[in-house]
Amino acid sequence: RSKGVNVTENERNMIVAPAQDSWPLPNLPEEIIMQILLRLPVKSLLKFRCVSQSWRFLISSYNFAKAHIEVSTKNSKYAHDRLIFGSRDLPVDLYTCSLRSIVEDVSSGSIYPMIDESLIVDRVWFDCPLCELHDVICQEGSCNGLVCLALSVSTLILWNPTTRKHRVLPESVKDLDLNFDYIEITFGFGYDELNDDYKVVEISYLERDTGVLETQVKVYSLRNDSWKTLSNWPGGDTFGGCGKFLNGAIHWSVSGFDNMDEWAIVSHDLATDTFRELLLPDIEDDDVRVEIKLLGGSRFDKAHIKISTKNLYASMTNSSLAPKPFPLICTLILFTLMVGDSIVYSLHDVTGFIYPVTVEN
Amino acid sequence: MARKNRNPVGKNVDPEAQKKKTRTLTLKSSDGQEFSISESAAVLSIAIENMVEDDCAGGVIPLPLVDGGTLARVITYLNKHAEDGASDEEKRKFDEEFVSGMEMGVLFDVVLAANYLDIRGLLREVRRRIADRMKNKSxxxxxxxxxxxxxxxxxxxxxxxxxxxxxxxxxxxxxxx
Incomplete structure (x- = not known):
């Protein structure tokens, strides 16, 4: 290594030692090794489980997996976000592409869909013998890299596309008393942070042979690997597809049994299994179509908020409502309501406050 | 997006920050080499900042766990990050180039030094680079x-x-x- 006796201070500071074959390398403390491993892709980690017993123990531990998710999702604008979609033709194949590849210029804060021939789409490997028995694969939701798939109303699968592992969930116990018909069954999937548990919610809309309509709610806990039935559903029938997970709760659009014009958005807190009806903006028009969509991911950071607001504000040419500044760090839910010819976006934060945003067309 | 500079250039210059820029410290490596560095650059290392605050520096700060070659590299990094008017983009580019030419052995030396000196940004950069180099290895x-x-x-x-x-x-x- 350079001794730098006759060099000036500045020159000395710029010294870069000549390339050297420096085996053996210094020993790194365990903490640093762990921090390095947390920055490796899952594929490498699966390979490096073979390095030693202690590496296998570390990499396979639940806490390591949790920390890995945290590191992967923090401070990166869509770097690890991927879309999964199915082929149009049978048999269904699943494909994936990075979210970055279909949005333009993430760094500047604007998102535009950008789909062209250069889009790189990969085949997703899903080795599930059960799939061959079914023609349909429905994605019921995803959270922290796990995807909930339904092959039929009674065959649910939790799947980790990154490790290519999946688990078939036990069937929810359907009522043995068969004096009713299932009219519709919908699902929602999310993460209960309080109990560190993944949960699937099944809402079935059924008709008793007496003609009475009823909604049954069942919750599957991955931790307990079992289903339980909830009896505190506030009433009404879900519509508009699977529940949307955000902020520890699954959000459902719900209509009255008798009156389809009466509708509400109900959130189901996965930690407490309580239901709450969300406040909606005042809309006088009767011609309303409601659809729950999530703006961005299930977690927002500052950057996401900026992206969202910038985009919405930019398109608010004829807004009658002055934009209200968003709190810097909060989670927002976007509901789109079709009112006549225009769309009303309604943004809710965790406290239930509504940010009404009107967008022309 | 508003940028936060650690050392803002402008009319309202903090006199304490100004003093730090002109004051120099001497860092001494494990093999006895001495390096001069402005205090404003040195205190980007939390460990050095603590030593300066505790006033246990006494002119020369001995760093018995960092050899001269590694310390020279670390100081190059610190000087760039304390530079007036260096934009975030410039620093990001510098970081990229700074680690790209390093061999694994050098990266190990630097990660140890960054850990010991508690230089978060450098630690993050080098950890990521090591992970990147090893991901496809056997x-x-x-x-x-x-x-x-x-x-x-x-x-x-x-x-x-x-x-x-x-x-x-x-x-x-x-x-x-």
Whole structure:
């Protein structure tokens, strides 16, 4: 290594030692090794489980997996976000592409869909013998890299596309008393942070042979690997597809049994299994179509908020409502309501406050 | 997006920050080399900042766990990050180039120094670079690099490999790049 006796201070500071074959390398403390491993892709980690017993123990531990998710999702604008979609033709194949590849210029804060021939789409490997028995694969939701798939109303699968592992969930116990018909069954999937548990919610809309309509709610806990039935559903029938997970709760659009014009958005807190009806903006028009969509991911950071607001504000040419500044760090839910010819976006934060945003067309 | 500079250039210059810029400290490496550095650059290391605050510096700050070659590199990094008017983009580019030419052994030295001196940004950069270099390497390369002896039987290893055989696709050669 350079001794730098006759060099000036500045020159000395710029010294870069000549390339050297420096085996053996210094020993790194365990903490640093762990921090390095947390920055490796899952594929490498699966390979490096073979390095030693202690590496296998570390990499396979639940806490390591949790920390890995945290590191992967923090401070990166869509770097690890991927879309999964199915082929149009049978048999269904699943494909994936990075979210970055279909949005333009993430760094500047604007998102535009950008789909062209250069889009790189990969085949997703899903080795599930059960799939061959079914023609349909429905994605019921995803959270922290796990995807909930339904092959039929009674065959649910939790799947980790990154490790290519999946688990078939036990069937929810359907009522043995068969004096009713299932009219519709919908699902929602999310993460209960309080109990560190993944949960699937099944809402079935059924008709008793007496003609009475009823909604049954069942919750599957991955931790307990079992289903339980909830009896505190506030009433009404879900519509508009699977529940949307955000902020520890699954959000459902719900209509009255008798009156389809009466509708509400109900959130189901996965930690407490309580239901709450969300406040909606005042809309006088009767011609309303409601659809729950999530703006961005299930977690927002500052950057996401900026992206969202910038985009919405930019398109608010004829807004009658002055934009209200968003709190810097909060989670927002976007509901789109079709009112006549225009769309009303309604943004809710965790406290239930509504940010009404009107967008022309 | 508003940028936060650690050392804002402008009319309202903090007199304390100004003083730090002109004051110099001397850092002494494990092999006895001495390096001068402005205090404003040195205190980007939390460990050095604490030593300066506790006033246990006494002119020369000995860093017995960092050799001269590594310290020279660390100081180059600190000077760039304390530079007036260097934009975030410039610093990001610098970081990229700073670590890109380093061999694994040098990266290890620098990660140890950054950890010891508590320089978060540098630590983050080097950790990421090491992970990037090792991600496609073989299990054998990792064992050699991290001084680990396998405590699996060949059968156990084969079994684990079978479980995720696809993870072994695209393994690079063991030659360090």
């Amino acid at each position: 299990v054998e390369w990792v064992r050699k690099t991290f001084h680990i002896e396998s405590d699996f039987t060949p059968e156990e290893e084969e079994q684990m490999k079978k479980e995720f055989a696809w993870a072994w696709e695209g393994v690079d050669s063991d030659v360090d790049d």
